Amino acid sequence: MMMQPTRCTNDKPGDPGYEEHLAAFEARVGRGDKVEPGDWMPCEYRQQLIRLIHVHANSEICGALPEGGWIPHAPTFKRKLALCAKVQDEVGHGQLLYRAAETLGKSREEMIEELINGKAKYSNVFHYHAKTWADVCVIAWLIDAAAIVNQTMMADGSYGPYGRALKRICYEEAFHLTHGYDMCISLATGSKVQREMLQDAVNRWWEPIMMFHGPSDKESKHTEQLMKWRIKLMTNDEQRQTFLKKYLPKMLNLGLTVPDPNLHFDEATKEWRYTEPNWKRFLEVVRGNGPASALRLATRRMAHEEGAWVRRALAAAQAGDKVPMPTAA
């Protein structure tokens, strides 16, 4: 058998031999060694990774929804082709990540089920409506940019299967980022209406984008442990700075403004200063109380139910049964 998730024994504090196992594990991870599915790992390491990868996978699946809705309304055929490709990539990334999480012992079935039932979280940014075409451009450029900062860092993390999936994902997302920037350049150098549309989208998306990397280091409860085990290699605030340093100058260069009067570059620390996002609101949103949360889950559930006949047909074919025809909805 290959790559079967093995439940480790003595993997919790207080278990016999736990401290010795933990010391060896942390020494290995500290050297930059990768952890593979059959290896001993602390139960907490496994649980944290399952939680992170599951949320990440759900975010890819839900991330396809705001953009998918715009495919019929893309302004040109070329943009429509690119958007179709991007949406297909996002769904593919979801599947890659569910597989990576499965190597830790949670089934894809459970993860899909928990998303549909509203028990599992997904990224804050996909709880908002994509109101105009400019929203699609801002999502593709800046949200993919923020995601690439996160994923490039996570790809070097300690868990082998997650890192492998992320390397493939980052490679594909390079196209999303380039195409997103290309679309934003078109609007920023276009007519007055187009420029205003882009600025309006930036105004509405700025806060969700500033929340994307998660609560500030002062409030983040998992960061220290995650960094010790090299699941994460940068704190949330460090990721936000990396994003701002690279992309804010590009935004300003397009003639865009950002709706934060406190935003400025601090020459002394060489860091951007900004108004701290409202983390209480962030938690409300990711718990499923964002403007588009109900719509996202309803769409996901509908897709799952309407695709059930395909899964039934495949299962029937496998069992050698007659394949049932789809019934009208």
Add this chain to the structure above:
Amino acid sequence: MSTDTQWRVFEVFHQQSRGEPHIHVGSVHATDGESALLMAKEQFGRRQACVNMWVVPADAITETAYEDADIFEHGTDKSYREAFGYETTKRARAIGDTRDI
């Protein structure tokens, strides 16, 4: 809970061009080999060149354990298995052979 999405796992290998080895790229869930190929083509064949793809049920693969990785370590010097383990060029020059060996 429904169980209709939890199919078998197939490992996927692709070959970028004729003459190259098949390389492991990931895995998919599928009911059988044929549907695994369909899924694998969508998942792993969207961009890079591919002339041939294999899918193998994951449960058909037998693997070594990482904790036994020392079985691949050499207990003794194995340089006699390598071309670099010999100083034959020097010896060939000494007997007047100036060409490549």
